[in-house]
Amino acid sequence: xxxxxxxxxxxxxxxxxxxxxxxxxxxxxxxxxxxxxxxxxxxxxxxxxxxxxxxxxxxxxxxxxxxxxxxxxxxxxxxxxxxxxxxxxxxxxxxxxxxxxxxxxxxxx
Amino acid sequence: xxxxxxxxxxxxxxxxxxxxxxxxxxxxxxxxxxxxxxxxxxxxxxxxxxxxxxxxxxxxxxxxxxxxxxxxxxxxxxxxxxxxxxxxxxxxxxxxxxxxxxxxxxxxxxxxxxxxxxxxxxxxxxxxxxxxxxxxx
Numbered sequence: 001x002x003x004x005x006x007x008x009x010x011x012x013x014x015x016x017x018x019x020x021x022x023x024x025x026x027x028x029x030x031x032x033x034x035x036x037x038x039x040x041x042x043x044x045x046x047x048x049x050x051x052x053x054x055x056x057x058x059x060x061x062x063x064x065x066x067x068x069x070x071x072x073x074x075x076x077x078x079x080x081x082x083x084x085x086x087x088x089x090x091x092x093x094x095x096x097x098x099x100x101x102x103x104x105x106x107x108x109x
Numbered sequence: 110x111x112x113x114x115x116x117x118x119x120x121x122x123x124x125x126x127x128x129x130x131x132x133x134x135x136x137x138x139x140x141x142x143x144x145x146x147x148x149x150x151x152x153x154x155x156x157x158x159x160x161x162x163x164x165x166x167x168x169x170x171x172x173x174x175x176x177x178x179x180x181x182x183x184x185x186x187x188x189x190x191x192x193x194x195x196x197x198x199x200x201x202x203x204x205x206x207x208x209x210x211x212x213x214x215x216x217x218x219x220x221x222x223x224x225x226x227x228x229x230x231x232x233x234x235x236x237x238x239x240x241x242x243x244x245x246x
Contacts, residue, residue: 019128022157023121051128053153054211061206082146089218090211 002048003031009106011041011073017048020056029059036066036074043105047078052086064096073097077105112137113175118168119160119188127173128153131184138177144242147219148182154212155186155236158198163190163234172232180243181221190233195225 001024002017012035020028035042044060046052060076067074077099079087087093099105113134117123131152135145152173159171172187198213216223222239229235 019125021121021124021128021153022160023124051149053150053157054209054215055157057211058209065206085143085146086150086215089215095206 001028003028005031005035008043008102011043011106013043013045013077013102013106015045015048017050019051020049020059021051021053022055025053025055025059028056029062032059032063033066036063036070036072039070039072041073041075042067043075043077043099043102045077045102046080046083049080049083052083054090057086057090057092060096061092075099075105075108077102110138110178111174111176113173116170116172117156119156119164119171119190120168121157121160124153124156124160127156127171131173131175134175135182138182140182140242144182144240148184148240151216151220151238151240152184152186154215155238157212159186159188159190159234163188163193165190180241182240182242184238184240186234186236186238187228187232188234189231192228192233193225 001020004015006013014031016028032042042063064074075097078101079098084093087096099108113130115130117127128149132145132149135148156171169189174185176183220238221241224237226235226237
């Protein structure tokens with residue numbers, strides 16, 4: 001798994017790539033929780049996610065919940081097909097704010 | 110026809126190896142990509158459960174077996190941890206939005222049969238999962 005963060009249009013874009021599994025999900029959680037504590041609008045670019053499991057989804061849910069408590073913004077963008085399949089299985093595709101592209105997510109912030 | 114019968118250390122950093130071995134084995138019998146993805150997810154989640162709830166952080170192994178029978182795949186996961194209380198294994202309701210507890214739901218969603226069977230001598234648990242991959246699956 002690779003995580004790259006960048007500042008774009010007042011938001012922090014977290015670009016995830018590779019396989020987000022039990023080995024790597026603690027790192028994702030740490031990155032997202034730190035950004036949430038800073039109360040930054042976060043867009044998670046999931047275009048490069050080849051695989052994500054329940055532990056990775058848990059990190060996204062935790063960040064989403066924290067953003068919601070803070071009235072903050074937490075958006076998933078460009079969700080890859082494998083990641084969307086898992087979100088749909090968890091019925092979270094109707095819970096998260098999901099944008100087709102990072103540009104679209106930036107436009108909605 | 111057995112396409113995979115391999116022992117792996119039950120450690121998070123070996124889940125990647127397990128996933129890739131299962132994907133290769135399932136792909137070798139001609140299963141379409143969606144089936145491969147679902148089976149890989151189920152095996153990964155089941156192995157996570159073994160690592161976290163059966164071995165509880167202790168060292169151990171998982172034997173991963175994949176067999177193709179006509180239009181179905183039979184996957185068996187054997188561990189050597191103390192027997193788990195099957196009655197305590199249940200998915201959480203999806204209308205509760207909380208971070209954990211989705212793994213068992215994923216397994217139940219993508220596999221057609223899930224059973225804990227009597228393990229072979231010397232083993233602790235045997236999880237058997239079946240996935241049909243014929244037309245319309």
